[in-house]
Structure formats: structure tokens, C-alpha cells
Ligand SMILES: Nc1ncnc2[nH]cnc12
């Protein structure tokens with residue numbers, strides 16, 4: 001049995017495996033510019049975040065119906081469960097679908113087909129986090145929040161993703177204020193490719209409760225000290241960082257140094273179909289590359305539940321953490 005863990009940084013569109021992409025393309029009469037799943041896989045060589053995002057958005061063309069979104073999420077939940085994920089907080093990018101004429105209702109209700117039965121079918125509790133695309137306008141983000149109003153009983157929080165450089169968090173101050181007034185949780189990608197100042201801005205201007213990635217905080221010792229003191233969770237994605245060249249190699253990843261600095265780190269998969277591994281694969285990879293011992297792995301798993309939005313169910317959180325404490329490594 002794998003180490004129990006929560007996954008807190010997972011883009012559902014980034015779980016689209018090439019085989020499912022071709023199946024959905026055939027179902028929806030969409031032509032993909034690749035001969036087959038293997039040919040598509042060979043295109044997964046990225047220079048940086050933008051070169052990944054270009055392919056990520058291109059492949060979304062196959063997602064059209066509620067059934068498609070449900071099948072996508074169900075496939076993820078099955079894989080995640082097999083790797084010890086007990087709780088998943090799942091990002092989705094509605095603007096990328098609405099721009100193609102796929103409505104908010106299709107996306108949310110489609111995802112809910114899988115999420116609604118996830119506890120019973122996979123033993124995985126879930127939360128849904130709606131992300132705004134930071135390379136789109138602040139007005140578009142606000143319109144997206146408005147479009148989500150009928151579905152807010154399904155949505156636990158908001159996030160901010162897509163091309164970071166040149167799109168600082170402060171651009172989205174108003175929509176984050178509006179989301180806070182609606183009682184939504186707030187997170188944002190910051191410090192993946194962008195500078196440490198974006199992390200500070202996400203905290204101070206957007207009021208985020210967790211920072212997604214946050215890797216580049218290590219360039220600013222005062223910021224590291226603050227993040228540690230305030231117990232701000234960071235959702236790190238080691239295999240993503242290697243594939244998108246935020247770090248040269250896994251052995252150079254600062255995760256161990258971040259834990260030593262007292263940061264509340266978690267390990268997640270980001271876009272597992274593209275980056276070579278799901279949550280458990282990321283744990284295995286850092287264990288091997290960084291020589292993390294059992295207590296460090298247990299700390300990462302405990303952190304994932306401590307940082308999750310389970311405030312409505314503290315009993316469940318305590319049960320998950322007790323499972324981590326009792327876990328015996330093989
Ligand atoms: N790693 C990442 N960074 C920013 N936006 C994303 N969208 C999907 N994956 C992302």
C-alpha cells in the first residue's frame with residue numbers, strides 16, 4: 001500500500017493521457033495533428049512553461065461534452081487512488097473551454113459526474129478549484145467568476161495559472177476580493193517562472209492561503225523566513241519543474257533545502273500526463289534523487305493533509321493524518 005497523501009496541485013486538463021485524447025477525438029469528430037498516441041507523446045519535449053502551455057491548450061479541443069469531462073476526471077481519480085491519494089483538490093481552467101464554446105455548466109457538471117461519486121468509487125475525497133488564466137484580462141476573470149455563480153456549491157476556491165512572467169498577481173486584485181466575499185478559498189501559482197516578488201504580491205494583494213509552486217522563494221531569504229513563520233503551504237511539483245526546466249535535474253531540486261528551512265512543502269504532480277508521473281511517482285522520484293528518509297516523506301504526506309481545504313471536515317483530516325502516522329514503509 002502506498003503512503004497516504006493529498007494532492008493539492010493538479011490541473012485536470014493536464015491528466016489527459018494521449019490514448020484518452022485520441023479516444024475523445026474520435027468520439028467528437030476532432031482531428032488531431034498527430035498520427036497516434038505514440039507520435040503525440042514524442043511531442044512532449046518542453047523548453048519552458050509556454051511551450052508546454054501551447055500543447056496543453058491545443059489538446060483541450062477534444063474535451064466537448066459533460067461525458068468527456070467526467071471520463072477525464074474518473075481516469076485521474078483511479079490513477080491517483082492507486083498511488084495513495086486519499087484527497088484531491090483539483091484545478092480546472094474554464095476560460096480555456098468557454099473560449100471554444102463549451103459552457104461553464106458542461107465543464108463543472110461534467111467534472112462532477114466523477115467527483116460526486118469519487119469517495120464511493122475510488123476512496124478519494126475531492127474539492128474543485130477554479131483557475132483564472134493570468135494571460136487573459138482581469139475583466140475576463142471577473143466574467144468567469146460571474147459565470148460560475150450558479151455552480152458555487154461545487155467550487156471550493158479560486159486559483160491563478162497559465163503564463164506567469166509579465167502577468168503579476170496584482171492584476172487580479174478585484175476578482176480575488178470578489179471571490180473572498182463569496183467565501184471562496186484563494187490560491188495562486190507564483191514563483192514557478194516568475195520572481196519572488198510575485199509570491200509576496202500573491203500573499204499581500206490577493207490574500208492567498210497557499211502558494212502553488214513558490215519555488216523561487218529560495219532566492220529571497222527574508223521571504224523564506226516569512227513563509228516558514230506564517231506556515232504558508234507551498235504546493236511543489238518536482239517532475240514538472242524538471243520538464244519545464246525550472247531546475248536542471250531532480251538532484252538539483254531545492255525540496256530538501258526547503259524542508260530544512262522549515263517551509264510547509266507538499267509534493268504534487270501538476271500535469272501528470274505531460275510530466276511523466278502522478279503524485280506517488282513524484283514522491284518516489286524525490287525520494288530517490290534527493291535521498292529523503294522515511295520521516296521526511298511522512299512529513300510531506302502530513303503536510304499535504306494539514307494544507308488541504310478540509311476545514312469543513314476536521315474529523316476526516318485527523319483520520320488521514322493518523323493513517324500517515326501509522327504507515328509502515330515497505
Ligand atoms: N505548471 C503550470 N503553470 C502554470 N499554468 C499551468 N497550467 C497547467 N499547468 C500549469
Ligand SMILES: [Zn+2]
Pocket residue numbers: 009011161189212270
Ligand atoms: Zn500548476
